[in-house]
Amino acid sequence: MRLRRHPLARQILSTHPLVxxxxxxxxxxxxxxFPSKQPLYIELGTGKGQFLAKAATLHPHINWIGVEKIEEPLMHAVQKGEATECTNLRYIWMDITKLEEVFAPEAEVDRIYLHFSDPWPKTRHAKRRLTHHTFLDKxxxxxxxxGDLxxxxxxxxxxxxxxxxxxxxGWKIVEMSRDLHQSEWANTNITTEYEEKFSGRGFTINYVRAYPPRER
Ligand SMILES: C[S@@+](CC[C@H](N)C(=O)[O-])C[C@H]1O[C@@H](n2cnc3c(N)ncnc32)[C@H](O)[C@@H]1O
Structure with a gap:
């Protein structure tokens, strides 16, 4: 996602109450x-935030957090979030590598979403993929x-x-489709910006839900 640099993005994010x-x-x-104690779902690499704003509106009995490292998309996400007037929505301006510094072990997060993460197609960049096992461990x-992913x-x-x-x-895959929009999970799916862009170009959407291994 290459958005033009916005001169005020840093300033807006540094003072915004939702961040x-x-x-x-x-x-x-x-x-x-959050005003209510309820499950916490987080989206990693939230981009311009369409999913999160829709999800928080549709599911007020869940607390939602978007994590994004780049200022410009996050600024758009926060503005979308603000427009919803939802109280169950926050954003973190941070690199996902720091996840364990901000969430307590096995205590707080009920679900993690990874939506249209950068594919890093070159083999030498495999460690940067957000489903590399070093990230799965986090x-x-x-x-x-x-909780699930x-x-x-x-x-x-x-x-x-x-x-x-x-x-x-050792993750347990419980749902999987190589064409989400034609699958049994299509009705409850909430689309992201990238999802609409790529499905509009004729790409099918791949989907998986999995539980982490629990034995240590
Ligand atoms: C391809 S975009 C997808 C955005 C959105 N999830 C969607 O589906 O429309 C991937 C986003 O993940 C963010 N991202 C990638 N690596 C990240 C990291 N290590 N920490 C935080 N955000 C990251 C990028 O900045 C970008 O905004």
Whole structure:
């Protein structure tokens, strides 16, 4: 996602009430940031935030957090979130590599969404893929008992790699489709910006839901 640099993006994000400024300080107490104690779902690489704004509106009994490292898309996401007037929605301006610094182990996160993550097609960049097992370990560490991971992507190579990584590292795949929009999960699917862009160009959407391994 290459958006033109916005001169005020940093300033807006640094002061916006929906952006959690010192997320490490909320480790272990995320529920205190929201009006209601309820499940916490997080979207990693939230981009311009369409999914999150729709999800928070449709599912008020869930607390939602979007994590994004680039200012410009996050600024758009926050503006969309603000327009919803939802109180169950926050954003973190952060690199996903720091996930374990801001969420307590196995205590807070009920679901992780990865939507249209960068595919990093070159083999030498495999470690950067957000479903490389070094990232899967972070997700396992922060997910609560019974928590799960959902991935959607247009990229067949990233999807194949992700299935291999999940299976090789003990994750239990419970739902899977190589054409989500024609599947039994289509009715409850909430589309992202990238999803609409790629499905509009004729790409099918790959989908998987999985539980982490729990034995240590
Ligand atoms: C291809 S876009 C998809 C955006 C959105 N999820 C969608 O489906 O429309 C991927 C997003 O993930 C973000 N991202 C990639 N790696 C990240 C990381 N390590 N930490 C935080 N955000 C990341 C990028 O900045 C980008 O906004």
């Amino acid at each position: 959690v400024q010192q997320p490490e300080e909320s480790k272990g107490q995320w529920e205190t940031l 997700y396992r560490n922060v997910l609560k008992q019974g 959902i991935l959607k992507t247009d990229s067949v190579s990233l999807f194949d790699f992700s299935l291999e990584e999940l299976e090789a590292h």
